Amino acid sequence: MLMKDSDEKLNHASDEAPRTRSPELEQSFIDSPEEKRLVRKLDMRILPITCLLYLFASLDRSNLGNARLQGLPEDVLRGDKSGVLFDWLTSAFFFSYIVCQIPATVASKLFPPKTWMACAAVGWGITSTLMATGFNFPSILVTRVFLGAFEAGFSPQMTLYFSLFYTRKEIGLRLAFWFGFATIAGAFGGLIAFGIQNIHSSVQNWRRLFIVEGVPAVILGVVTYFYLPNRPESTTYLTDREREIAVERMNRGASGDVGAVVNRAHVIAAFRDWRLYIAGVIYFGLNCALASIGAFLPTIITTLGFKANALAQLLTVPPYIVAAIVMLAFAFTSDRLQSRGILMAVSSAIGGVGYLLLIVVTGNVHARYFATFCITSGTYTAIGLTIAWFGHNLGSETKKAAGLPLFMAIGQGGSILGSHIYPQTEGPRYIKGFGSMSFTL
Structure with missing residues (x-):
């Protein structure tokens, strides 16, 4: 196994003043009725908001695939017969996403989580909506770059956020439930695209798609600011007793930092941890x-002989629904067995x-x-398990924020790479794309 249960050195090495915890007090919390009530309370507030955030983040990130079948290339990419321009629109998101991830996530520790994530949601929602105003390749390219920048601090920051409230035995299922909304987004996006394609209007279908999927993210960002709990030690959502239990849970098996601080030694330790680079390759x-x-799933569906684009949009729904079910089943099993690697391989x-x-x-x-x-089932499940694996296995909170x-x-x-693996000139077989994907998995 590449990952151990904890990073012992970093669990005890901290620049902050040590916090003493009574072993008897800690033991009294574990699996107590009080703790179970607290977990249910956290689930009812945290999961709905964070899952909806990821739903709309995934919709705004992947709706380009649906827009492709609704005339976007013909309207603003001059037909794009080779598909190269569309590929660059897809990959532009990931360039800014990669560049901004580490500084955004480390910086997020200096701000209340609800403020950080609310601003991110409003930012990517506005950016996605503005994609509807695109009139040529550069204009949409710019919006995709900004979309990646706003979403850069969200996914890794959410994994860090979950680790503040959930223990190692709980986090796998919660992260799978959260990440499962990426599959729901795939299914929901297909239904939205199918519905929009059957509405007749003077506004092009792909423009309406960006508006319909972008505006709700802005509204949800405002809701996030008022309803998402802050860190366990500072949130007003919990009572004093509940905060005491929540802080103990946060430090159970790892050392959480105190408030809005960044431990420089732990950031350096993250960059020196060889496990991070092995996991990065996976x-x-x-x-x-x-x-x-x-x-490209809508495009792949059209290669099966379903030439009607509206039907191809609709047929993307069932694979995503099944993927969500498989992911939750694997995550539940991995939490019970406390083993991720074997299930990832399967x-x-x-x-x-x-x-x-x-x-x-x-x-x-x-x-x-x-x-x-x-x-869909294999890919989404393996990614969900990978994220859960790292959620509680990097030691201190600052090391998680960097790692x-x-x-x-x-x-x-x-x-x-995945954004360029299906050039339109190689359809409908896409031998290179399918072969590369079977190898990477």
Whole structure:
């Protein structure tokens, strides 16, 4: 196993004044009725808001794939017969996302979590909405770059945020539930695109798509500011007794930092941790598949013989729904077994089999459509488990703030590759794309 249960040195090495905890007091909290009530209370407030945030972040990130079938290339990319311009629009998001991830996540520790995430949501919502005003390739390219910048501090910061409130035995299922909304976004995005495509208006379908999926993120950002709990020791959402239990849970098996501070020694330790780079390589392959699914699944569906673009949008829904169910089942099992690696290997194998089916089965539409279920279920489940694996295994809070975006930034390089793996000139077989994806998984 690459990851140990904790980083012992960093759990005890801290520049802050040591906080003494009574072992008897700590033990009295574990699995007590009080603690269980607190977890339920946290779930009811944290999960709805954070899951909706990720839903709209995923919608705004991946709606380019749906817009492609609604006339965007013909309207602003001069037809884009080769598909190269569309590929660059897809990958532009990841360039700014990679560059901004580490500084954004480390800086987020200096601000209340609800303020940071509210501003991020409002920023990416406005940016996504402005994509509807695009009139040529450079204008949409700029909005995609800013979209990546606003979302850069969100995903790794959310993983850090969850680790403040949930223990190692709880975080896997919660992160899977949260990340599962990326699959819900895929299904929901297909339904929205199908509905918009059947509305007749003077405004192009792809422009309405960006507006419909961008505006709710702005509204949700405002809601986030007023309802998302801050850090365990400072949130007013909890009573004094609940805060006492929450702080003990935050420090159970790891050392949380005190308030809005950044421990420089722990940032350096994150960059020196070899496990982060190994995990980054794994995450690279998974993100290569994930980015290609988000941008090209509607296009892949059209290669199965469903030539109507509206039907292709609708047929993207079932694979995402099944992927969400599979992901939750694997996450629940991994939490119970306290083992991520084996289940990651199984889910990656499922995705790899799906891509092999797309390569070798050419005449059976049902088998090829089944393969899309395999690639979505395998890819999303493996990524969810990877994020959960790191959520509680990097030691101190500052090291998590630096380490999580570091391995994610390495992995997002795969997203850039995945954005260019299906050139339109190689359709409908896409041998190179499917073969590369089966290898990376």
